[in-house]
Amino acid sequence: MREFIYYSRTAPTSGNSIGEDLQKAGRIDIAIHVVIASFFLSHKIRTDTKLHLLFAGMPDPPKHLELQPVTEGKTGLDKIYLAKKDVSGVLKKMLYKYRPGMKHEVFPGFWIEKKGFLELVKELTASGRHVYILDPKGEDIRTVEIKEDPIFILGDHKGLPLKELKRLKQISTPVTIGPKVYFASQTVAVVNNELDRRETAQQKLSRDLELEADKDQYNNL
Numbered sequence: 001m002r003e004f005i006y007y008s009r010t011a012p013t014s015g016n017s018i019g020e021d022l023q024k025a026g027r028i029d030i031a032i033h034v035v036i037a038s039f040f041l042s043h044k045i046r047t048d049t050k051l052h053l054l055f056a057g058m059p060d061p062p063k064h065l066e067l068q069p070v071t072e073g074k075t076g077l078d079k080i081y082l083a084k085k086d087v088s089g090v091l092k093k094m095l096y097k098y099r100p101g102m103k104h105e106v107f108p109g110f111w112i113e114k115k116g117f118l119e120l121v122k123e124l125t126a127s128g129r130h131v132y133i134l135d136p137k138g139e140d141i142r143t144v145e146i147k148e149d150p151i152f153i154l155g156d157h158k159g160l161p162l163k164e165l166k167r168l169k170q171i172s173t174p175v176t177i178g179p180k181v182y183f184a185s186q187t188v189a190v191v192n193n194e195l196d197r198r199e200t201a202q203q204k205l206s207r208d209l210e211l212e213a214d215k216d217q218y219n220n221l
Contacts, residue, residue: 001149002195003050003124004188006034007117008156011055013063015096022088026057030156032087033185035067037192040084045071049192052124053091054117056161064115065094070108080107118164121171124151131172133160134187138174141194152191154184 010026012018022029031053038051053065070079082090090110097106103113125131130147134154138144152175153160153168160168177190 001050002048002192003052003149003151004034004038004191005052005054005117005120005124005151005153006031006156006184006188007054007153007160008056009158009161010057010156011053012057013055013060013095014058015092015094017057017059018088018092018095026055027156028088028091030184031055031091033183034188035087035091036084037185037188039067039069039082045069045082046192047071052120054115054120056117060098060114062114062116063095063098064113064120065091066103066111066113068109073108078108080110117161118167121151121153121168125171131168132175133168133172134176134191135174136176136181138176141175141177141191144173144175146195146198150195152188154187156184 008027008031011028011031012026018025018028022032034053035051038049039046050066050068053067055061055063055065069082073079075081080090090107094106094110094112097104098112098114100114103111105111121131129149129151131151131153132144132146134152153172159165177187177194182190
């Protein structure tokens with residue numbers, strides 16, 4: 001399971017703050033594109049990904065929205081129908097459905113709670129999982145070793161909070177997707193592509209080794 005943490009300093013923390021103009025609504029349009037890049041493939045929703053949205057905008061920060069869409073079962077009962085055009089409405093409804101003092105499941109696989117950025121990172125890494133922070137000065141993602149079940153952290157157009165950034169750099173590996181500066185959603189897409197390519201290569205290697213082992217066993221008969 002790969003996980004992404006997207007932090008926004010300006011994204012609103014109340015459904016009432018999201019109007020027709022998504023750019024003016026604390027740049028929640030960026031978060032929407034991150035959701036799309038995290039989960040949407042052609043005619044398919046990813047099942048190997050979990051996304052954490054950390055919103056620190058007004059009026060009631062911070063809010064943690066956890067997304068891992070359910071894809072099996074009956075629509076409207078076991079899962080919701082999720083299309084790209086629906087994402088803003090889903091986030092808005094999640095913010096509306098926040099319940100103080102609890103982690104509330106608004107839709108199957110869509111949770112909201114009040115939790116801070118660093119608190120979430122500490123919680124996710126408590127089991128020893130490795131964190132990678134997107135940083136222009138980091139190691140190239142094409143050459144860096146990526147551990148199993150990685151967690152990738154990225155910020156909005158204003159970047160990650162400086163106070164937490166110092167602490168994060170002590171417990172994470174900085175990685176970059178290249179010499180250019182990309183949108184947050186494009187960054188997620190590139191990271192997903194790199195992980196997909198590595199998984200495919202590993203699966204091919206495993207199949208080749210199995211075939212070689214079967215051949216050796218046959219030859220020894």
